[in-house]
Amino acid sequence: MNNKILGVDIGGTKVQVGVVQDSKVVKKIKFPTLSGASKEDIIQNLIQGIESLGTESYDGIGIGVPGLVDEKNGIVYDLLNISSWKEVYLKQHLEDHFNIPVKITNDANVFALGEKIFGxxxxxxxxxxxxxxxxxxxxxxxxxxxxxxxxxxxxxxxxxxxxxxxxxxxxxxxxxxxxxxxxxxxxxxxxxxxxxxxxxxxxxxxxxxxxxxxxxxxxxxxxxxxxxxxxxxxxxxxxxxxxxxxxxxxxxxxxxxxxxxxSNMENIPILGAAALIVSENRDHQEYISKNKSVKP
Missing domain, CATH: 3.30.420.40 (ATPase, nucleotide binding domain)
Structure with missing residues (x-):
């Protein structure tokens, strides 16, 4: 791993995207969700937002969304406050465009995993x-x-x-x-x-x-x-x-x-989303074991 991950938090009104490196958000942006737009336009807006952070090499993209997700196939269903996102093959769109792994889950899961990995x-x-x-x-x-x-x-x-x-x-x-x-x-x-x-x-x-x-x-x-x-x-x-x-x-x-x-964590939606990629790394259990000795 080159230790740079993109964490994405898609909300009903705003999207946050950040670069996570060494357990910290080193760069981030925020922009409005095009909640009334077509699903294609929203995806394109997301891609443009990610690309605005630079064309560096990343280990993957983790995403949290307020809706149901087929995690294996990366399909987002019935996204809260975004009427056009009834069934979106988001993983496929982003992996085809960026050629890196994409993991997606519900935003509450992102919070729990972010606290587990980083908090x-x-x-x-x-x-x-x-x-x-x-x-x-x-x-x-x-x-x-x-x-x-x-x-x-x-x-x-x-x-x-x-x-x-x-x-x-x-x-x-x-x-x-x-x-x-x-x-x-x-x-x-x-x-x-x-x-x-x-x-x-x-x-x-x-x-x-x-x-x-x-x-x-x-x-x-x-x-x-x-x-x-x-x-x-x-x-x-x-x-x-x-x-x-x-x-x-x-x-x-x-x-x-x-x-x-x-929680006392800043940027937890971005860190939690990035934790989806960290948790896929075979070394993440070693990371967790090392941190278990740290008192909260």
Whole structure:
């Protein structure tokens, strides 16, 4: 490997592309997603964005998308907020153009794998990454490997029914909007100023998140849960209520060893996408083993 990888994060409103070398993003760009354009025009816009970073030699391109993915064939389905991307053979298009390997998965899987390869998850063989922003996503690392299931949809517990709606309605930005007509950033800013109402909202959020985490513990029993997305920045305001609500979990040995942390990684969407290529390298287990001795 020449140790340069392209990481790509395709969102409904913007695309981020970065060059990852020696576990760092050394160069990156951001440009709007042509969400209303044809799938061909969006692909061409992506190619132009990648090429704008230079014509260096790369080991591969890793991509995270907010939708379903046939990972083996690199087919993207039903991409969120991009109406024309119902079935896109993205891997084939990019490999034909750049002549390097391309790996694609769901963006929540990218977060979990990025933390596993580059972040606070290196010392854990079994971990879960939860992203909380506009929506709720989850990625799974089992026995040091990404487990993504069929169409990269494993772990998407946000659609599970909870109370009168779903887990996502109570464990993402939808909670603040639907229950209090506030944006998550507003609640965070008010909590920073000691606003009692905002602090109460955050406490409630932690209680709801704990119920989702109980489901995770029953099914996967991970060593660690790492929180990402914009809401994770508010972790200090709902951490106590979350742990208080986990006290009634029936398997105390599981919760006693459990670590829950907010991600502290910059550029995690780009790094996580690049981690898809790193994980394909035969030496990545050696990399993980070396980093397991590093304390978080």
């Amino acid at each position: 606070q998850g290196t010392q854990y063989s079994n971990l879960v990454g939860i992203t909380m922003g506009t929506g709720f996503g989850m990625g799974i690392i089992a026995n040091d490997e990404l487990y993504s299931g069929s169409f990269s949809s494993a772990g998407e517990i946000g659609s599970i029914k909870y109370l009168d709606k779903t887990v996502e309605d109570y464990c993402s930005g939808k909670f603040f909007k639907n229950q209090f007509d506030l944006r998550g950033t507003e609640v965070f800013e008010r909590a920073e100023k000691g606003d009692a109402f905002a602090l109460e909202i955050m406490e409630q959020f932690g209680q709801h998140l704990a119920q989702a985490i109980k489901t995770v513990l029953f099914i996967l029993s991970p060593q660690a849960i790492l929180l990402g997305g914009s809401i994770s920045q508010s972790f200090k305001y709902f951490e106590k209520s979350l742990w208080d609500s986990l006290k009634d979990f029936p398997f105390k040995r599981v919760t006693d060893q459990l670590v829950i942390k907010a």
